Amino acid sequence: MTGRNRLIAVAVLLVCAIAAAAAYALTDHQRPARAGAPASPPTGSVLAAWIPHDPGLADICRTALPSQARDTLALIARGGPFPYRSDGVVFENRESRLPRHRTGYYHEYTVVTPGSADRGTRRVVTGGVGEQYWTGDHYTSFQEIDARC
Template identity: 65%
Template sequence: MLLRFVSRVLLCLLFLTGCSSGTADPARTDGPATVQEARLPQQARETLALIDRGGPFPYAKDGAVFGNFERLLPEHQRGYYHEYTVPTPGSRDRGARRLVTGQGGEIYYTDDHYDSFRAVLR
């Protein structure tokens, strides 16, 4: 009787541990969320076009090295990532929106000043 109880408890614990670990969640990914380029705000698409053309950029800090200090993007050597301002209508400064590009061609978008990123799918 005790053996049956213990085996049932262990089975329940294994089940609960497997369900809460996130491994059974098909929506979970190891990288950042994604966004289609066409679903970005118009200003972000315009900034992407400027990046593709190599500028000129409206802000002096556009093209500056992005340090990835938040460690939300895959880790690479310093200088791998560069950031560009995405204008925010009504903002008196550069606002919170940025595009960050990597030397491997990857592009990330943030609209909350680096608190989160979405990989841009082109």
């Protein structure tokens, strides 16, 4: 094998290793929860351990959210009761705007919109390992909620 061929082989192996690492990082490695059982929340303090789950999504500080969104987050933390029957239902991520995970990983909650005659367009979507996302435009765009600020 010539020096040039060795260099090409090393480059190919390096590209394969990077691709495998990226594929591993983009997949969900949690064990699926038992049927009907909620996913367990992360251990430790969310404030101390917050790391963005998708660096491609913009972040938003919890304190920058509308007060109604912070109210919804408090209800989620307490486990309800929620004002809408559809709060807590599975969010299917059909638009694939959030990181890809198994069906049932995400759940959506209504953020009250003052003056709206219906549920409005604002939602908080939670993930199975504690991440939280904000959408003010009914899933057209998302921002990951940073609990540290």
